[in-house]
Amino acid sequence: AQSVSQHNHHVILSEAASLELGCNYSYGGTVNLFWYVQYPGQHLQLLLKYFSGDPLVKGIKGFEAEFIKSKFSFNLRKPSVQWSDTAEYFCAVNPNTGTASKLTFGTGTRLQVTL
Amino acid sequence: GAVVSQHPSRVICKSGTSVKIECRSLDFQATTMFWYRQFPKKSLMLMATSNEGSKATYEQGVEKDKFLINHASLTLSTLTVTSAHPEDSSFYICSASPAGSSGNTIYFGEGSWLTVV
Numbered sequence: 001a002q003s004v005s006q007h008n009h010h011v012i013l014s015e016a017a018s019l020e021l022g023c024n025y026s027y028g029g030t031v032n033l034f035w036y037v038q039y040p041g042q043h044l045q046l047l048l049k050y051f052s053g054d055p056l057v058k059g060i061k062g063f064e065a066e067f068i069k070s071k072f073s074f075n076l077r078k079p080s081v082q083w084s085d086t087a088e089y090f091c092a093v094n095p096n097t098g099t100a101s102k103l104t105f106g107t108g109t110r111l112q113v114t115l
Numbered sequence: 116g117a118v119v120s121q122h123p124s125r126v127i128c129k130s131g132t133s134v135k136i137e138c139r140s141l142d143f144q145a146t147t148m149f150w151y152r153q154f155p156k157k158s159l160m161l162m163a164t165s166n167e168g169s170k171a172t173y174e175q176g177v178e179k180d181k182f183l184i185n186h187a188s189l190t191l192s193t194l195t196v197t198s199a200h201p202e203d204s205s206f207y208i209c210s211a212s213p214a215g216s217s218g219n220t221i222y223f224g225e226g227s228w229l230t231v232v
Contacts, residue, residue: 008123008158032217032218032219034219034221035200043224043225044208044223044226045225046221049219051217051219061183067220071204078172086118089157090158091160094218094219094221095218096217097217097218098147098217098218099147099217099218100145100147100149100211100216100218100221101218102149102161102164103149103159103210103221104161105151105158105160106158107157107158108157108158109158
């Protein structure tokens with residue numbers, strides 16, 4: 001079974017600071033990797049995903065993530081955060097089987113951006 | 116784009132009653148849907164995999180007799196919380212992938228807030 005670890009539980013940054021949120025997964029085969037954002041009181045939104053090809057993935061709102069296979073990592077980055085990025089961020093993984101498979105989520109990282 | 120709709124978005128029910136939550140794929144067919152549960156300020160935990168035309172597959176620790184899942188058509192899965200108790204209060208979310216797509220195309224519903232009083 002797969003598992004996901006997000007080591008940063010709560011991150012506080014000032015506006016314009018750079019962001020990197022860690023995500024490591026455990027699974028013996030190939031995987032699909034996802035980052036989701038959940039703004040306060042709202043539902044999940046997909047930021048970006050990786051399933052094959054270029055390991056550097058660019059998503060919405062200026063976010064990007066890099067899949068490093070040797071490290072089983074898929075860290076999320078943004079060069080300059082904004083106050084509106086305050087939200088909960090979830091990394092998730094599912095086996096790349098070519099069919100629908102269940103997602104396993106990390107525990108989430110709460111990002112707080114101060115003005 | 117593809118949409119997954121959940122209904123109701125919010126529901127309050129009395130302890131001991133049952134409540135049904137629907138998950139619909141609006142413009143695609145889904146042979147498999149997934150039900151997750153999210154406690155306040157916590158992550159999403161998979162409850163069960165809903166399979167069209169067959170029994171759902173429940174995760175360890177999830178009571179199948181309490182959380183009844185029915186996937187009667189390719190566009191609809193329902194989750195019924197039976198004999199609800201206050202500890203069942205939570206945010207329930209479904210997801211679906213278009214039939215024939217790979218596992219990296221996933222659409223989430225907006226979620227359903229259940230409050231049991």
